[in-house]
Amino acid sequence: MASSEEVSILCLGPEIPHRCQLDIFFRSAEHLAPSNLFDMNKELEEIARNELGETPEVQKEALAQFRQRLEEENGLRIPPDDVLIKFLRAAKYRVDKALKTFRNFFRARRDMPEYFEGLTPSTIPYKSVFxxxxxLMFPEGKDPxxxxxxxxxxxxWKHSISSMDDLVKCFIVGAECALLDDDTQIRGFVGVDDLEGLGVHHLVDLTPGFLRRVVTLVQDTFPARIKGVYFINAPAFFEGLYSLLIRPFxxxxxxxxxxxxxxxxSELVGLISPELIPKEFxxxxxxFDFDAQERRFHEKTAYFEKIQQYGYMTE
Incomplete structure (x- = not known):
């Protein structure tokens, strides 16, 4: 079998279809993107080693195995290492598990254009929703x-603020920005969902299909270590809704x-950090500094533009 360098040489020339040249470009793109994979402080390195089994040697070997498996995928433009490492960390360097999440993530990007097509921090209704x-609030600080x-x-939330799809897109942008941080990849997420005001008018949108889609996105698609999810101010009917339509998945x-x-x-004392949440809630x-949050989102615009170049080609 020809090496990647040999394939590149064989595909050069004007007589080769443009699609072939594109595939070679994207499959070798990892050599073009600088990586900060090992630029971490000692404390974070120690946590990564203890919780994920991460060392430079483990990371190098896992990336090689992961990339080899991805080369076998049909119609895939493989992203650079700084993207792949997110999936390996979320899977504690189990390549099979990382591959499963990777497939889910990039197939969702292809098959859910209502959420992902052209998505950047500039395309979400930041003023209205945030x-x-x-x-939505993604504090810059961390918990203890x-x-x-x-x-x-x-x-x-209500329809006069945004569509449900736009709300999901706002969440995706915030989560994607957070997942560009080594600390988030290694230490994980904690989420608080305030359900005060949840009523019958929400149930029209909380269909079984929508809830299943959201669970798939959060649990099976994003390369995130979810350390805790806390629903507060839950109305009486929510526990039944959760047990029937969310928990089984x-x-x-x-x-x-x-x-x-x-x-x-106040019921989550010792479980979450109140200093990260505004007094009014x-x-x-x-x-909460929404101006600073918006700037942080826009600073990550290049990532959103880059990630659209990779993944499974439309079937």
């Missing part, structure tokens, strides 16, 4: 365990990490 109604925290106020591990309470943030933070 600044005006404060439905170094985990990234996010807060969703789904109970406050969760992994055994995630089921243990989901907690539901009818009370507010039960935390101790004076004001």
């Amino acid at each position: 600044r005006d109604h404060k439905l 365990e170094g985990r990234t925290m996010l807060m969703i106020r789904f109970g406050a 969760l992994s055994k591990k995630l089921k243990k990490r989901v907690h539901i309470t009818s009370g507010g943030l 039960g935390g101790t933070l004076e004001d």
Whole structure:
């Protein structure tokens, strides 16, 4: 079998179809993108080694195996190593598991254009969803365990603010930006979903198909280590909705990490960091800086433009 260098030489020339040249370009793109895979502080290196089994040697070998498996995928433009490492870390360097999540992620990008097509920080309704109604917050700080925290106020959402698809896209942008951080990849996420205000008008949108799609995106598609999910201010009917339409699709591990309470943030003392959440929602933070969050999102625009170049070609 010809090496990648030999294939590149064989495919050069104007007589070769443009698609062949594109495939060679994308399959060798990992050599063009600089990587900061080993640029971490000692504390984070220690956590990565203890929790994920990550060392430079393990990482190098796993990346080689992962890339070899991806070369066998049909119609795939393989992203560079800094993208692949997210999947390996989420899978604790189990290549088979990383491959499964990778397939889910890039097939979702191909098969769910309503969420992913042309998605960048500039294409989401930031003012309405974030600044005006404060439905999503991705604090820059970490909790005492170094985990990234996010807060969703789904109970406050309504159609006059945004479509449900736009709300999902806002979540995706925030999660993708957070997952570009080594700390988030290694230490994981903690999520708080405030359901205050959840009512019958939401149930029209919370169809079994939509809930299954969201579970798939969060649990099976994103290369994220989900360390805890806390539903607060849950109305009486939510536990039944969760048991019937959400819990059956969760992994055994995630089921243990989901907690539901009818009370507010005060019931999560010792579980989440109130200093990351504004006072108006039960935390101790004076004001959440939505301007700074928007700047952080836009600083990651190049990633969103880059990731659209990779993945499974449209069938």
